[in-house]
Amino acid sequence: MTSDEAIKILMAKANEIMDIALVIKTLKKDSEELKNYKCLQQNGSTFIYAIDRQNSKISVTTSKVEGPAIIDEEEEVIMEKPILRKDGRYMQRFSFQGKRICVYGKTEYKCKTKARSKRKELKNQAKEQTKQNNLITNNNKTTLNAWFLYWATFKKQQVKESTWIRVEEYYNRNLKGIIGDKLLGSITPEILQDLINNLVSHSIRKKITSQLRDLFATAYKSGKIKADPMALVVLPKQNLDDRPLDFSKHNNILTYENEKKLLPQLKGAKCYYATKFILYTGIRRGEALGLMWKDVDWEKEQITIQRQIALTTKKITSPKTKAAYREIPLLPQAMEVLLELSSHNRSNNNDDFIFTEVNRLSQQLSYYAKITGIAVTPHMLRHTFASRCYAAGLDPKIMQQILGHEDISTSLNIYTHILDQTNKEVIEQMKKFFTAKGLMNYRT
Template identity: 25%
Template sequence: MAEDNKKKKKPRSKANGEGTIWQEKRNGKTYYRGAYVIGYDADGKPLRKLFSSYKKQDVIDKMADYKSQMNNGLIPTSDKMTLEQWFHTWLFEFRINNLKDTSFERYEGVYRNYIKGTSLGKKKLIEIRTADIQAYYNMLSEQGKSTNVIKTLNKHLKTCMNDAIKQGYIMRNYCSLVTMPKNTTNELEDDNEITFFTPEEQQQFLDSLDKHRNKALFVLALGSGLRLGELMGLKWEDIDLKNNTVSVTRAISQLSKVAKDGSRTWSILEHPPKTKSSIRTIPIPSNVSKELKRHKKQQDKEILKHGDLYQKNGLVFCTELGNYIDTRNLTRSYARALSRADIQHKKFHSMRHTYATRLFEADVPIKTVQKLMGHSDITTTMNIYTHVMPEKMTEDVQKLNRLFK
């Protein structure tokens, strides 16, 4: 008897193309239900808008009215979809094919770190207002996130919400109305902070690198100002040890590709340098050339040792088997080397700033430094100069003392 009282569902049917309608039994009466698929959640499961009535025509009318309002932009197409669900769908369905790998990686990082599982991400898309976004940004600021990080988040979220408007999910983008919070904490090292080695720290670091596998790489970084990706992309054909020059013609980026299920695979992307100005040939100190020669001899021994197992890619800096170095492992190796040298941690990029600083200290003209660094805009060079040279400028101004005897 209990089995007879259970709801009985009949096969679902279409009603004049107005979505899916099916019937159920409730209290012995026929009950009609209808649904539109209005989106998909983060797992790819469909999100549906449901309608119900004991009269089939009522369901048809409700669905027709909803569709009409939806087509005219009077209501969003989803009243249950969360921001997290939309951002995931938007990224992996709408943008995955038209974003560069590097751009997609940035957007996925924003989703993973600032949308997925967060208080803002769990809110319904249609309910998000300026106050919600503002409160979330203020919270991030209180947690120590820099204004630049929050600006980047808002930029990416604004793009996502603009497409939600195009798809009819929301009527307005409130990202444009928020006020960027000011930092309430002093971060130890902001993303844009310029840090560099003092001459004493540089010598202390170099002295500590005896027999270190990456010694030549660190020496060249300090002696050429090359970016990490440019160093990793160097091949021996780019090095002229006779004339002491290095040619920068390519760079390497390590990318993580994320699938819809969250699985991650790493790949190496070889590409032209950052800008046209980054394609350059620069002289290097003869002592740096000597270190590269020692490095080449050691690499030749490894080629003989491993034979056919060695990947002959012609890379200057590589693993013992000739493969690309994992940049994460390299930066960890660099951090450990700093620690062993008893030097406070500095970003890998600080070696590039250190190179520019030594040039300024040697009174090399700023225009020359710009070309050596591969800056497309001299303003970038000037920014480094004004950050790192206060002592030098003070010293130079003191030379005016002779005029006031």
């Protein structure tokens, strides 16, 4: 086939499907002559050009095809020229591995930049996927560690970054060095049952059992193993020694008496305001750190939870669950915290965080616990608030909403503990507050 004949074929095909780049890519498979041809986008037209590889010369033909299609030979991505939409934005489309991708930008330059970034991202993802696929090509030689790496490529896309860090940490601590080097097909139900039985606590057994079920179920569905060994594994019954401590007996909530001793000791410390605020709102530590001034409704005396700071990554993320998006009425003690902070700390920017000096809240509370002899943790403050709400007679459904729980049983079974008479004063205060807010009926 001569060059002229090749160009005629290209032009004919291009007229049929209006994508000269795709034509060149398709016909290259059938003709050695066409392997020297590429296309060039210029002034809205696609020019065909040939490369003389022996003499390092480029000859551009006079033939051209109208249309925006171009091809990136290096990455095998068919691109289209950015077009201006009716809404004023530019849009550029390209195909990658048979999928059509659309990228938008306020300007043509930004649109092209985004397209290049997206193309690079897809290419890197494809390389990583290929790499992981290569690890498990031979079913008989796939270890649990290799399978975990493959499983991780899609599993970590399904959960938050902070959650994935914990998943990976549990695997590395409890599985990687113990059975990670074993071949998938050689791991029996007996091996897994023995491993789970010997884990240090019931909570860890539950997490590892869940993780192993997911790992082996996926391996079975993918055809990497002939049978799922976790189908015969059971979660051991919780022993009495493994059960959570009785909070009312072991002082794992902060009594009102101890509160009156602790808070004066914290006065002036960086953790004082955050500690008091969590104690009287019941919000999670990450939610407190993610709270901004724009989340405060001064007129209604309430806050809105709509973000958190992930404790493992130190990044702003969405709240823990859908139920965690909520509005919380502010008790007088919580309002005091905000009023004091706003009087000497608050800037004019509503996007500023409220608690700006609390990075290591657990460590700070641990330090003051040694000084005062009163054990306290951030989550204990949340437990205490929930138990006081329960003791005050607040409706469980309202408690669930305030605490941000998806399941009401969580509010009742985990976070509520019987309080003794030493807490009567603060419980009476909360009864009157919730009654005034119309959240409960209470008569003295």
